[in-house]
Amino acid sequence: MNDSLLYAIAFSQIHGINLYERKKLINVFGTALSIYNACQQGGKAFVDLELKCIDSLVAAWPLKAAAEELISMKRLGIDATCIEDAIYPNRLFQCEDAPTILFTKGSKKWNLPYLISIVGTRNHTLYADKVIQELLEGIQHLNLGVVSGLALGIDGIVHEKACQLNIPNWGVIATGLDDIYPAQHQRLAKKMMETGGIITENICATAPLPYQFPKRNRIVAGMTDATIVIESQVKGGSMITAGLARGYNREVFAVPGKITDQKSSGCLALVRSNTAQLYHSPTQLLENLGWALSDSKIPVQKPLAFDLSPICQEILTVISKQSPIHRDQLANLFNLNIGLLSTHLLTLELNGLISPHGGAFYSIR
Numbered sequence: 001m002n003d004s005l006l007y008a009i010a011f012s013q014i015h016g017i018n019l020y021e022r023k024k025l026i027n028v029f030g031t032a033l034s035i036y037n038a039c040q041q042g043g044k045a046f047v048d049l050e051l052k053c054i055d056s057l058v059a060a061w062p063l064k065a066a067a068e069e070l071i072s073m074k075r076l077g078i079d080a081t082c083i084e085d086a087i088y089p090n091r092l093f094q095c096e097d098a099p100t101i102l103f104t105k106g107s108k109k110w111n112l113p114y115l116i117s118i119v120g121t122r123n124h125t126l127y128a129d130k131v132i133q134e135l136l137e138g139i140q141h142l143n144l145g146v147v148s149g150l151a152l153g154i155d156g157i158v159h160e161k162a163c164q165l166n167i168p169n170w171g172v173i174a175t176g177l178d179d180i181y182p183a184q185h186q187r188l189a190k191k192m193m194e195t196g197g198i199i200t201e202n203i204c205a206t207a208p209l210p211y212q213f214p215k216r217n218r219i220v221a222g223m224t225d226a227t228i229v230i231e232s233q234v235k236g237g238s239m240i241t242a243g244l245a246r247g248y249n250r251e252v253f254a255v256p257g258k259i260t261d262q263k264s265s266g267c268l269a270l271v272r273s274n275t276a277q278l279y280h281s282p283t284q285l286l287e288n289l290g291w292a293l294s295d296s297k298i299p300v301q302k303p304l305a306f307d308l309s310p311i312c313q314e315i316l317t318v319i320s321k322q323s324p325i326h327r328d329q330l331a332n333l334f335n336l337n338i339g340l341l342s343t344h345l346l347t348l349e350l351n352g353l354i355s356p357h358g359g360a361f362y363s364i365r
Helices: 003-012 019-029 032-039 044-049 054-058 063-076 126-139 154-164 183-192 212-222 237-247 262-272 282-289 310-322 327-334 338-350
Strands: 079-082 101-106 114-120 144-148 169-172 197-200 226-230 251-254 354-357 361-364
Touching: 003 032, 003 063, 003 079, 003 101, 019 032, 019 044, 032 044, 032 054, 044 054, 114 126, 114 154, 114 212, 114 237, 126 154, 126 226, 126 282, 144 154, 154 169, 154 183, 169 183, 169 212, 183 197, 212 237, 226 237, 226 262, 226 282, 237 251, 237 262, 251 262, 251 282, 310 327, 310 338, 310 361, 327 338, 327 361, 338 354
Parallel strands: 114 144, 114 226, 144 169, 169 197, 226 251
Antiparallel strands: 079 101, 101 197, 354 361
């Protein structure tokens, strides 16, 4: 554990700073440690940022509590990823309210070419169980990961079946990692860590209070390409997740059910309001998302029309490892302005090495 992580934890725990301001500060200063150093000048460093949180920011940071958290993390085997780290979830990075730090157990190889979230009610039916099984079997040929909320019901079934099919999957929880919630899923959580893992933005000893769950849901929605809702009433966590995903310009799908079934009333409402597309098969899902319908081979790198500059080679290496990755994240990693970065990206694209996607994402071709 290092000083930068100490300050990142302390920064995440300062009261009086909202999620948007927190990310804005990181975007400007780069790291929590740099923000702390700027605070030593009082509020002068922040006057041009139109922040409402300056008083909270320049007050004493909870460094002692952060140091205690580091000790707990080491004891419990908890890792952390800061928003400025190259391995931070690249889709979540684009959300204005993305957490500035994530605490994890298990694998952090979540920047896969394809990532979906599947959510639903706690009081599911056998119909939902069958839909989940067919869905995961129909997409398992992709280099894909699955995200859900580790809740009882649909979430738990998704994680269980993904593990059975050896699909990497991550559960986002609303508590700290010192006490997996719900307790019934502690065994499942350990199984998930073999290929995926458990994620939270909360420090240890965070209780499962009601307001923590919508915050958890924004991570589920934000770190994936698409969200699929399988059985939900009109009100509930799954509906919140679907709305958040739509707000992030992600694809949303809803599994239809009987019009008389309350467990399907939320899904039907999502389709009726044009918040979600109707889901009816894995093939239709893949076609709508433009994803491969069959096994795909690893692409062979094409010969270059001319030699690449060192910076283009470095950018290509990062894209190949973290594909798909957003242009802004590349700009931050290489400390380049968007204009200059766009020139390098165009060079790589013209050489047939990368492909642009909607929302300024790039992946290896």
